[in-house]
Amino acid sequence: MVPLSYYLILSGILFACGVTGFxxxxxxxxxxxxxxxxxxxxxxxxxxxxxxxxxxxxxxxxFFVMVVAAAEAAVGLAIIIAxxxxxxxxxxxxxxxxxx
Amino acid sequence: xxxxxxxxxxxxLTLFLLFGGICVAGAVNLLAQRHPINSALSLxxxxxxxxxxxxxxxxxxxxxxxxxxxxGAIMVLFVFVIMLLNAGEEERTGGSRVALLFGVPGMLIGxxxxxxxxxxxxxxxxxxxxxLPGPPKTIGWLLFHDFLLPFEVTSVLVLIAIMGAVVLAxxxxxxxxxxxxx
Numbered sequence: 217m218v219p220l221s222y223y224l225i226l227s228g229i230l231f232a233c234g235v236t237g238f239x240x241x242x243x244x245x246x247x248x249x250x251x252x253x254x255x256x257x258x259x260x261x262x263x264x265x266x267x268x269x270x271x272x273x274x275x276x277x278x279f280f281v282m283v284v285a286a287a288e289a290a291v292g293l294a295i296i297i298a299x300x301x302x303x304x305x306x307x308x309x310x311x312x313x314x315x316x
Numbered sequence: 317x318x319x320x321x322x323x324x325x326x327x328x329l330t331l332f333l334l335f336g337g338i339c340v341a342g343a344v345n346l347l348a349q350r351h352p353i354n355s356a357l358s359l360x361x362x363x364x365x366x367x368x369x370x371x372x373x374x375x376x377x378x379x380x381x382x383x384x385x386x387x388g389a390i391m392v393l394f395v396f397v398i399m400l401l402n403a404g405e406e407e408r409t410g411g412s413r414v415a416l417l418f419g420v421p422g423m424l425i426g427x428x429x430x431x432x433x434x435x436x437x438x439x440x441x442x443x444x445x446x447x448l449p450g451p452p453k454t455i456g457w458l459l460f461h462d463f464l465l466p467f468e469v470t471s472v473l474v475l476i477a478i479m480g481a482v483v484l485a486x487x488x489x490x491x492x493x494x495x496x497x498x
Contacts, residue, residue: 218332221434223369226336228430230362232423233343239419243406245352245398249359252390253343256366259382267373275378276458282385283470287477289390293397294484300401301487306352307407 223264230257244299244306248292255285328372335368350406356394363387377452 230253237250259278266274296306303311342362346355363386370379459467 218329218372219435222332222336223373224434225431226339226369228434229340229427230343232427233340233347236423237347239415240347241406242408243352243403245394245401245403246346246355246406249346249352249355249394252359252386253346253362256363256386259378260366260369263370263373263375263378266375272454272458273462275375275455276463278375278378279381279455279459280463280466280470282381283474286385286390287473289393290477290481291484293393294481296397297401297485306401306403 220264220268224261227257227260227264230254230260233257242307242309244296244308244311247308248289248296252285252289255281331372332369335365335372338362338365339369350408352398352403352406353395356391356398359394360387360391363391377455 234250234252234254234257237253238247241247241250259281262274262278262281266272299311300306305311339362342358342365345358346362349355349358363382367379367382367387370376370382
């Protein structure tokens, strides 16, 4: 028997790692990976609560989160490619204008 | 499962700690690595061990989808873009000293506080191994009855994402060339 709080703590640690990576990383692709890490942390707490309350809707929500993550990854990576084409860099410190 | 009832909670806790440890190690490695491809591969490790956690929670279908879509499709997209852009090592620029002095202790205090509150206040209810069998049949029924409207809206979202990706990633010069030829 593992208490629900253990799962929530693990999910919180993953989310905190994602936030830290988002803030300290300078490579735009790694920042994107950190966002995926945050989404995974949220998914874990969804599934843990679904098991706790015996409600399958929590698992269905995980699918919606995954669809949003896939859409976000496709559009975000396309933006990264467009930025790289004009700037020739992946460092976010050099990308300080929205203009392409 | 033919496991003695006294041993099962221990096995469950051991497996939870094993997968959780791999998970946290992968997440920390993602932060520590400087090359994006190493970060991407450690994220694959995190997702794989999260699938193990989902199996412990009885969410078999979510675990399978996690491996197929997250660790399979999305991460392959990331790895392809990293290879396409020939991304090298990350160049470290000097961060703010104030952020280092206050941000790291603040985050540690926040994490410990959250863990303490969760351990003290969330009661003693425990999740047993495979507590909630989530068969694909039930999930599919929910998806096509109770969540039909959100499901259809996500199809529109994915369509918009596809069009956005094609427009953003297409080469501007080649598009102008094509327009001139017309």
